Amino acid sequence: MPIALYALAIGGFGIGLTEFVIAGLLPEVAAEFQVSEAVAGGLISGYALSVAVGAILLTAALGRIDRRRALLGLMVLFIAGNLLSAVAPTYGLMLLGRILAALCHGAFFGIGSVVAADLVPADRKAAAIATMFTGLTVANVLGVPLGTFLGQAAGWRATFWAIAGIGVLALIGIAALTPATPAPRGGSLLGEFRIFASVQVWLSILVTVLGFGGMFGAFSYLAYTLTGVSGFPAAAVPWLLIVFGLGLFAGNLLGGRAADRNLPVTLLALLAGLTLVLALFALGAGSQVAAVAGLLLMGGFGFATVPGLQMRILGHATQAPTLASGANIAAFNVGNAFGAWLGGLTITAGLGYRAPLWAGAAVTLAALLIYALATRLPAGEFARATRTPVPVHH
Numbered sequence: 278m279p280i281a282l283y284a285l286a287i288g289g290f291g292i293g294l295t296e297f298v299i300a301g302l303l304p305e306v307a308a309e310f311q312v313s314e315a316v317a318g319g320l321i322s323g324y325a326l327s328v329a330v331g332a333i334l335l336t337a338a339l340g341r342i343d344r345r346r347a348l349l350g351l352m353v354l355f356i357a358g359n360l361l362s363a364v365a366p367t368y369g370l371m372l373l374g375r376i377l378a379a380l381c382h383g384a385f386f387g388i389g390s391v392v393a394a395d396l397v398p399a400d401r402k403a404a405a406i407a408t409m410f411t412g413l414t415v416a417n418v419l420g421v422p423l424g425t426f427l428g429q430a431a432g433w434r435a436t437f438w439a440i441a442g443i444g445v446l447a448l449i450g451i452a453a454l455t456p457a458t459p460a461p462r463g464g465s466l467l468g469e470f471r472i473f474a475s476v477q478v479w480l481s482i483l484v485t486v487l488g489f490g491g492m493f494g495a496f497s498y499l500a501y502t503l504t505g506v507s508g509f510p511a512a513a514v515p516w517l518l519i520v521f522g523l524g525l526f527a528g529n530l531l532g533g534r535a536a537d538r539n540l541p542v543t544l545l546a547l548l549a550g551l552t553l554v555l556a557l558f559a560l561g562a563g564s565q566v567a568a569v570a571g572l573l574l575m576g577g578f579g580f581a582t583v584p585g586l587q588m589r590i591l592g593h594a595t596q597a598p599t600l601a602s603g604a605n606i607a608a609f610n611v612g613n614a615f616g617a618w619l620g621g622l623t624i625t626a627g628l629g630y631r632a633p634l635w636a637g638a639a640v641t642l643a644a645l646l647i648y649a650l651a652t653r654l655p656a657g658e659f660a661r662a663t664r665t666p667v668p669v670h671h
Contacts, residue, residue, distance in 0.1 A: 279396045281292070282408045284450030285389045288352060288406035289412030291443035292385060295359060295378050296415060298424035301605050302433040309433075312369040318459040322380040323372055325614060329607045332383020336603025338632045339384060340469060344392050344599070345455045349448060351381040356444040357435070363437035374437075383610065383659060386410070387603030392455065394598075400537055402591075405582040407533025410583055414529050418522035420514060439529075480602065480651040481590040484644050486615060488586065491641030492579035492617025496521070497556055500622065505630040507568040520569055525577025531583025534590055539650050548645040550551060551578040554637050559634035570592040571614055583609075616640065 293510040297318050298307070307317035358378030361384040364373035384408075393409045394402040428436040472478050495502075503509045503517055557569030587605055594601035619640065620633030628635075 278408050281454040282393055282405055283371055285409040285453045286448035287450055289409055290416050291440055291447055292382050293413035293416030294420040294424055294440050297421045302428045305433045312368050320375050324375045325610055326558055327376040327379035328382040329610045331380035332387055332603045332607035335380055335384040336387045337600050340599045343386055344458045347388050348421055348451050351385045352444055352448040355381045356441050359437050359441040363434045383603055383606040387606045388599055390602045391598045403588045404533040406587050407529050407584040410529050411416035414526040417525055418519060468493035469600045472594040472597045472601055475593055477593040481593060483606045484648045485586045485605055487640050487644035488582055488614040490612030490616035493613045494620035495634045495637035497617040498620050501630045502562055506562040507565050513522050521572045521576040524573040525580040528577035528581035533584035536585035540588055544648055547578055547582045550564040550647060552641040552645055553636050554578050555638035559631045562631050
């Protein structure tokens with residue numbers, strides 16, 4: 278794989294760390310700013326909302342300039358947001374720092390997916406995208422525990438200083454290793470939004486929302502499932518989540534390779550597999566051995582869909598790949614919010630701590646059925662895109 282992909286992966290690592298590490302530092306942050314747990318939780322929900330907004334609007338705004346320059350600008354925004362978080366004297370400024378950092382999240386992965394795909398031959402594009410997303414999965418496996426440990430040992434602000442430093446490394450790597458692409462000529466920003474007239478683009482987005490949302494909804498309440506159903510002590514949960522992270526890491530790489538071989542069959546198999554894993558996890562959650570296996574497989578099947586889902590929407594929107602890619606990143610985050618809401622609803626309804634897993638299985642089954650329908654509809658752009666590389670617009 279081209280070395281430039283690893284510069285993108287470092288950026289992905291820093292962004293993933295920013296997104297997830299705050300969950301482990303919320304008690305310390307809430308105590309310093311003297312706010313409630315619910316108010317401190319706004320640092321998570323505010324980030325997610327900002328990701329969805331930035332994935333569409335900022336990606337679209339940057340779509341007419343050189344992609345390397347766009348990525349460098351996004352990393353500067355990321356560094357600034359984390360520096361503000363590190364020095365913020367008030368909760369309001371801390372939230373602003375989180376929002377600034379989150380704005381670059383969706384656009385970085387959206388533009389980065391197109392850059393990664395353009396760096397390799399047509400038969401390795403999904404694997405290249407997976408390599409970029411490796412940074413995000415490593416952030417889950419290693420970065421979050423280490424970042425939480427640093428924050429608890431040296432103060433939570435130290436974690437955000439360290440993340441800003443990672444951003445600087447990514448900035449240098451992207452500047453040195455990522456090839457420049459001329460700014461696109463012709464067309465218009467409004468014209469790029471015409472991709473949303475495609476039924477296949479909307480079906481791709483819907484499959485992403487439901488397919489990833491089903492997994493994330495179950496993930497959101499795993500601590501309750503593992504302690505309340507599987508019988509693990511609360512102290513074991515962080516270590517168990519590392520098992521889930523290992524599944525993410527392996528699934529991302531294997532899913533990218535499989536998608537390059539046969540994208541439609543891979544997505545059908547992965548969505549069917551994820552549905553089955555979630556259902557079996559719900560049935561076997563009372564066994565600790567089964568729960569550990571369920572964690573690993575849920576992470577593996579869940580994140581294995583990501584490269585393929587990105588490739589699918591790129592194939593159906595070759596006239597505006599950057600905007601399409603950003604829209605799909607937004608769809609992942611909409612799915613996160615929807616899945617977490619639905620899982621919480623089942624618990625509130627008194628259905629027990631297995632219920633988010635059952636809800637996730639049902640949502641993922643819906644994604645599978647919609648995807649099966651989509652494969653039977655006219656392919657349009659996708660038929661041509663599978664035979665030719667995703668173009669760099671000049």
